[in-house]
Amino acid sequence: MKDINLIPPELKEERQKKKKVALKLFFATFLLGFISLLIALPLAYMNKLYGELKIVNEELNKYRNVSELQQSIKDMSLYLEKKKSIIDKVNKGKIDLAKLSEDVASNLPQDVSITHLKYDNKVLEIEGEALHEGDVAVFMLNLRSINYVEDVKALLIELNEKNVYKYVIQVKVRVVS
Incomplete structure (x- = not known):
């Protein structure tokens, strides 16, 4: 038996156009969502990395302060050694x-x-x-x-x-x- 198509061809074309428009709208929405996701995920990852970078910089500044303090202590130690050597030289040549x-x-x-x-x-x-x-x-x-x-x-x-x-x-x- 042959398929009987009782739907007029104009309605058939209109229905196909509506399906194509709906399909195009669906793909466009899907494409926009995918592009938004592609943009949003790296931004979220970058924000996470910036947060970690900020924490690491704070810790680095703490160590920098410690290294500056160590350098200051070394400088003071060298200064005291110089003064001590001068005192030793003076005491060596001193008579009671x-x-x-x-x-x-x-x-x-x-x-x-x-x-x-x-x-x-x-x-x-x-x-x-x-x-x-x-x-x-x-x-x-x-x-x-x-x-x-x-x-x-x-x-x-x-x-x-x-x-x-x-x-x-x-x-x-x-x-x-």
Whole structure:
């Protein structure tokens, strides 16, 4: 049997046009939705990455602050080492004047007195008076027995009007570290 088509051809064409328009509208909507999805997904992913980048930058800044602090500590340490080396150099060339004057006083014979002490550039100059010239010689020998005394010279020994010997002794001191 043959298919009987009772629908007029105009309606048939109109129905096909409506189907084509509906199909085109469906595909257009689907295409717009797909394109929107293609645009929205990378944007969402980029926002997620920017959030992670912000967190990483904050952590990096914390480490940067720590590294700056470490560099500051290293700089201070180097500065302190320089100052310490300067202090060590000064202390190495320094003579304990209190100990020196104590040693001079302990080696002073009974009839000898000191009127003036002068220390300049590792040289101690002692001025004083003695009753006998031999007492000055004993004092010089006693000074030579001190372990950090390098040399002892008598610059002046003279008898004054009071029958007292006035003397000036120069003592070269070496630095003992």
